[in-house]
Amino acid sequence: MKKKGGNIILNRIFPVRYLGKFKEGFSKPQLFEMNDGNTYLVKFKDNPQGTRVLVNDWVVGKLAQLLGLPVASFEVAYFSKSDFKKFPVLYRYGFTPGHQFASLLLKDCTGLWEPRINEEIVNRDALPGIIVFDYWVNNNDRDTGNVLLERLSDNKCYLHLIDHGLCFPGYALSKDMLKKVPMNLLKQPVHTWGVTQIDDPKSLMQFTEKVLALPSEQILSVINTIPDDWDVSSSEKKAMYQYLLSAKKALPILILKFIKKYFRD
Template sequence: MMEPIAYKRKLEGKSNAHLITFNDGKDYVVKYFQAGFEKSLPNEWVGYCLGRYLDLPIPFAKIIDIPQEFSSKFPELVEMSKIPYQFASVYVPDCLDGHRASNICRITNHQSLAGIILFDYWLNNHDRTRKNVLLRKEALHTYRLWVIDQAEVFGGYAWQLEEIENLSAGLIKSATHQMMAMFIEDEQEFYEQLELIQTIPILLVEEIVTLIPDEWNVSKEERKAMVTALVTRRNKELPDIMKNFIKKVYRPLHDCIENLKSLKNSRP
């Protein structure tokens, strides 16, 4: 059984994340349930499970129950320890976020990038900023990419029923998506990822949503709306969103890259 053994620090950001060491010897980023962010933990759980099923580079995570005896020792945690069950994901060390990594010439796990972009559009994640990707340097100008923080899928960390039933089908203004798109070698990768998303069993989606702890206060109607949004969106809206992204973002980027290469090669 996983148990916390040392509190390290509160992490930057609005998602109320804390770095805690557990008895398996690993550090975890632990997010506590908090008022005003009621859907952040359910979002994290559903996003994590679906992302891992798609084999996306998302750190291992699980729902845990940290004993009140531990949380009560730290002023940062004591007020939040009354709600059982938190969301904990393995801390990935030695990484830079997208703002601090520079001169990125190669991403070693580039095969995952089309899947990440479609995953964000499927779950309507408008928070794929440079702070929510991690880059671990593996060689000169060469990085492995991880995605973190799915707290704002379904449109936000405090979505209401009427909002999840009317998710946006437009393109997301994301410099991070543009950066990732530059390293996708063939647009056919988008179609392969779309097929994978569309073949996820509906029963699996329902089971993931069912496993959201009751203490996180997601109503029966909201759970049903989450499943309906995911199943409907992947079939009716995601294909058009994907084609729009390829047309307006992916192809222009790669046309620009090819033009720059041609210009460089033409110089005497």
Template sequence: MIEPIAYQKKLEGKSNAHLISFSDGKDYVVKYFQTGFEKTLPNEWVSYCLARYLGLPIPFARIVDIPQSFSSQVPELAQINNTPYQFALTYIPDCQDGHQVPNIPNISNSNELASIIAFDYWLYNSDRTRKNILLKKEQENTYRLWAIDHAEVFGTYNWQIEEIEDLPVGIIKSATHQIMASFIEDENQLFDQLDIIETIPIFLIEEIVSMIPDEWMVTKEEKKAMVSSLLFRRKKILPDLMQKFVNKIYWPIHDNQHS
């Protein structure tokens, strides 16, 4: 397992993220387990594994072990309720978020945007804001888009079982989803994602959830609820949500573009 070698800085936001250099020569955005945000790391882990399987444009991530001997030497980390394992996302340099690029001319990986929208609706990620995408300039007027920050899937970073069993089934208010939809050339790309999500084996979903470290304090009942919610939403909820998205978001945007 890689080891932390140098602390860089604390990053903006409420998710307690820190930039740390590791022994593999890479920098990682490390999210620490913290009281009041207990489901942040489990949410991030489950989202990452499912997103990787689906081929979403997300940075490589892993669970890392940061020794107390390292954290104790860094004032920003010394007071954190330290568990052995944290969630680490590969840092992609030279990126801007959606606020820093208010007008996006072209997206080079526009064929991947439908997968992000479908994924957000499946896991009910209502936090797909401009801050939670990264844009890396590839050439003049063209950016590659990365999806980051899944701390608030299942509705929140501190969900309870009764909440996860009754997630909202309406349109998510997201200007970022609207931006992405404007670059999707065919609405069938959104429906194609339904078929792909349906192909994920149930045992794989169960395995991903079962690998949440015990130190992150997710009970067996909560893990079972996560799996049940994912299975229920992909079969019973997601098809209707994608149709609603196409009718209420996708078509109005594209009708305006062609008018």
């Protein structure tokens, strides 16, 4: 546990072995084995997309967990200056030491671009919640690469959510950009596919009620866990909090518009 500037980071993990650069990703994510024995895909501070993608990934992921959505496991990883000396490639990318965002690397997965037609998605009932949640956080990047299907046994697979860096206004997040909640329908391929998997559109409104019932104190608590060295000011945290409250109020209108468009019957 480490306390810095009033912000306490619990259960941090740290790197043990560098496994190389991940093959995809604008943020130049890197693969590391951590002290817990697992392999993680790590997004670093000062990556080409900026540190705000870490903020979005962390906050949106924690909110998804509160709502019981199948977001892939993630942690805060701490990379000290000595770790950077041990793995000098990190300096060459322009990254900086400190707290980083680490997502557990899932094995035997494919993106939704390779749907396993003959396999049953065992958590298909999460799809209404995924769509509603994406509207709450204004996720403009729920493409087929940000949903993973993990192979289980007996022709079954499990759906995981990853990569929430482009939620809110995106990685160029600022106080001014958080003042207005977008009221347009999102054009995301996963949502279009998800409609074909939903039996009753009422399930969308049911999950909307779940979001509306999420206590404001829990939302604020999540925002307050943002590591201090991700450089989010108190006024920016307040703006994010107010945005999420305003977006909650707008959510029923957006979901009714979504239902009207995609469930004409």
